[in-house]
Amino acid sequence: MGTEGDVIGRRIGAIIIDIVLIAIVSSVISGILAQVRLAFLGSLFGLVIGFGYYIYLEGTYGQTVGKMALDIVVVTEDGDPIEYGPAAIRTVLRIVDALPAFYLIGIVAVLVTDRKQRLGDIVADTVVVRAGETGSMR
Template sequence: MSVGEYGLVRTPTARNGTEGDVIWRRVAAIILDIVVIGIASSAIIGVLGQIRLGVLGNLFGLLIGFGYYIYLEGQYGQTIGKMALDIVVVTEDGDPIKYGPAAIRTLLRIVDVLPAFYLIGFVAVLVTDRKQRLGDIIADTVVVRAGEPGRV
């Protein structure tokens, strides 16, 4: 991640061909993202629970989780975890991803996370040539090392 002029976050370029180098960075990024989502969701669930809207809080927590990945990856190619670990999601051609592929990747997390702890996704990353989880395969994306900041 890079902060450009006027404090705007800039999307990094991709260092194509580095998808095999980032497997453990991806694992660490997922852990960081789960912590960030957990903190935000817990705060909202706690507040809504205090006013007897706990069920609604759970729905908001789910929306925060999905929205977090779709917005950050669709806008910047990176979540907070990926920013911290200097990796970026791009198309298989190395171009920045858009909201559509980010939404596909996010929805397929439901399968990738099965049966627990992202086991299906992790196995897929280990056995595919481009180190893609199922969400990446369907969305035609890869995760690579981030290069220098590109567009705003």
């Protein structure tokens, strides 16, 4: 189908939406924990929320809230729905893709790869396409 290159702007928008949502939820939880003198757990919960958000939503639906809003979906390179394993791989490698700042490695990878994949996509054998355009991708 070759739609991977058509979603670069949508991917950036989805990342921004997702980061804002995670930051809001993490801030609320950190604030609550600070009130009960457990502020030291705030960072840990923020990390768990961030990882859990991506793994659960992409593993279950192939989309985060940001991807849903911008009508894109993560699928296998064959166009099938992804599962929790590839979702977890993509999520863990967000750490590398985000380096050194502002997802620079991920953006460069998307710009130079034929299927417009960031490092997490390459390792997990996934691509991001417009929703509804799944199916045989090879």
